[in-house]
Amino acid sequence: MTQPFVGCCGVSKMLETDVVVLGAGAAGMMCAATAGQMGRRVVLIDHAEKLAEKIRISGGGRCNFTNLYVRPECYLSANPHFMKSALKQYTQHDFMALMQKHGLSWTEKTLGQLFCDQGSEAVIAMLKQEVDDAGVCWRMATQLFEVEAHPDGGFIVRTSKENWHCQSLVVATGGLSIPQVGATGIGLELAKQFGLPLIPTTPALVPLTFQPQDLWGELAGIALEHSAASTGDISFREAMLLTHKGVSGPAILQVSSYWEPGKAIVIDMLPGLADEDIFPQAQRDKSVLNLLAEHLPRRLAQAVLGEESRPLKQLTPKELATLLHRLHHWEFIPSGTQGYRKAEVMRGGVDTAALSSKTMMARDVPGLFFIGEVVDVTGWLGGYNFQWAWSSGYVAGLHV
Numbered sequence: 001m002t003q004p005f006v007g008c009c010g011v012s013k014m015l016e017t018d019v020v021v022l023g024a025g026a027a028g029m030m031c032a033a034t035a036g037q038m039g040r041r042v043v044l045i046d047h048a049e050k051l052a053e054k055i056r057i058s059g060g061g062r063c064n065f066t067n068l069y070v071r072p073e074c075y076l077s078a079n080p081h082f083m084k085s086a087l088k089q090y091t092q093h094d095f096m097a098l099m100q101k102h103g104l105s106w107t108e109k110t111l112g113q114l115f116c117d118q119g120s121e122a123v124i125a126m127l128k129q130e131v132d133d134a135g136v137c138w139r140m141a142t143q144l145f146e147v148e149a150h151p152d153g154g155f156i157v158r159t160s161k162e163n164w165h166c167q168s169l170v171v172a173t174g175g176l177s178i179p180q181v182g183a184t185g186i187g188l189e190l191a192k193q194f195g196l197p198l199i200p201t202t203p204a205l206v207p208l209t210f211q212p213q214d215l216w217g218e219l220a221g222i223a224l225e226h227s228a229a230s231t232g233d234i235s236f237r238e239a240m241l242l243t244h245k246g247v248s249g250p251a252i253l254q255v256s257s258y259w260e261p262g263k264a265i266v267i268d269m270l271p272g273l274a275d276e277d278i279f280p281q282a283q284r285d286k287s288v289l290n291l292l293a294e295h296l297p298r299r300l301a302q303a304v305l306g307e308e309s310r311p312l313k314q315l316t317p318k319e320l321a322t323l324l325h326r327l328h329h330w331e332f333i334p335s336g337t338q339g340y341r342k343a344e345v346m347r348g349g350v351d352t353a354a355l356s357s358k359t360m361m362a363r364d365v366p367g368l369f370f371i372g373e374v375v376d377v378t379g380w381l382g383g384y385n386f387q388w389a390w391s392s393g394y395v396a397g398l399h400v
């Protein structure tokens with residue numbers, strides 16, 4: 001027999017609650033608030049001292065909290081349909097309405113990306129308020145020791161503060177990226193413990209590194225405002241940046257989520273520009289370097305051209321075609337990525353085949369839920385990952 005709920009100040013050895021949410025990040029707070037509003041007794045546990053570090057550092061401190069154009073195609077998953085139900089049940093407009101309710105405003109930066117005008121801290125404060133108002137019992141700075149199935153049903157959660165017996169357990173402990181701010185693989189371990197399959201994990205939305213023989217490192221610091229990066233299957237037209245270690249910037253981060261080791265990346269340095277726009281025949285007396293430098297940083301134009309410094313009119317059609325091909329198809333095979341220390345998210349995670357898309361509950365373990373980044377649903381750069389956290393958290397909150 002389990003004991004009655006004794007509230008946050010209880011001292012009995014095994015405390016009783018309806019729901020334990022592990023991880024007070026984006027998905028965990030949304031889930032806890034929703035479940036509390038549904039009248040469930042909820043305990044929200046996190047090992048961090050400081051609340052929601054990933055929200056704090058997101059979007060350069062302004063939290064790109066969602067995207068106007070959220071749609072399933074902007075997510076990677078072994079099952080491309082899995083995220084549809086949650087995204088429909090709690091949309092970007094629902095989160096925008098929540099922001100409005102709390103007096104927060106936003107600015108659309110580019111490609112539908114919405115940033116909070118009051119900054120990331122305001123988004124955290126808003127979520128904390130929602131969790132508080134829902135009567136949730138907070139347990140920050142609390143180490144998770146062990147989780148096990150209770151013989152009478154539900155789960156036992158042993159922590160450094162107390163032990164809890166709950167009917168529903170929600171794993172919202174995020175992915176492996178940025179261990180510096182408290183990311184751990186506990187969610188993946190819990191999935192394994194309860195027999196749920198995993199999709200192999202890799203860093204995603206991450207800078208790519210060069211092979212040592214690629215000498216592009218000399219061009220570190222050069223930014224291309226317009227570029228298109230492609231893996232062959234998918235292409236992203238955004239800015240990119242050359243760094244000492246390789247390439248970064250939005251176009252590269254996006255394409256990194258689709259990259260597999262050994263695969264080439266193709267960069268179009270002048271996407272959408274017609275040959276005549278780059279090398280106008282009316283200016284055939286000008287050197288190709290000067291013409292190219294009108295579209296690319298001069299250092300990069302020089303690197304692309306090498307020794308070539310003739311006027312346009314002296315290039316044969318074949319030479320011009322080769323040059324244009326080089327500009328539109330700079331191909332390289334990255335040596336790897338900068339890993340979880342620099343990745344915005346983790347790709348892979350708990351296999352969605354083991355979860356209900358309508359509730360986020362494990363099909364074969366009643367009462368066990370996985371939400372947010374620990375699940376094999378990875379969004380594009382641009383607010384899509386937070387939207388997945390809000391949507392999956394909300395849906396689980398309704399069903400715990």
Ligand SMILES: Cc1cc2nc3c(=O)[nH]c(=O)nc-3n(C[C@H](O)[C@H](O)[C@H](O)COP(=O)(O)OP(=O)(O)OC[C@H]3O[C@@H](n4cnc5c(N)ncnc54)[C@H](O)[C@@H]3O)c2cc1C
Pocket residue numbers: 022023024025026027028045046047048051052053054055057058059060063064065066142143144172173174175177178181182183184185186343344345371372373374382383384385386387389
């Ligand atoms: C630098 C950076 C910038 C980003 N910017 C954006 C952005 O602007 N827009 C966007 O959509 N996405 C952004 N993301 C991605 C986004 O932050 C994540 O996808 C999102 O936070 C995932 O939510 P989550 O709740 O699943 O996990 P998290 O928010 O990571 O929360 C997981 C929680 O679990 C806790 N936890 C982990 N292990 C344990 C344990 N063993 N015991 C107890 N608690 C534990 C952690 O302390 C944490 O509080 C960014 C990520 C990074 C790293």
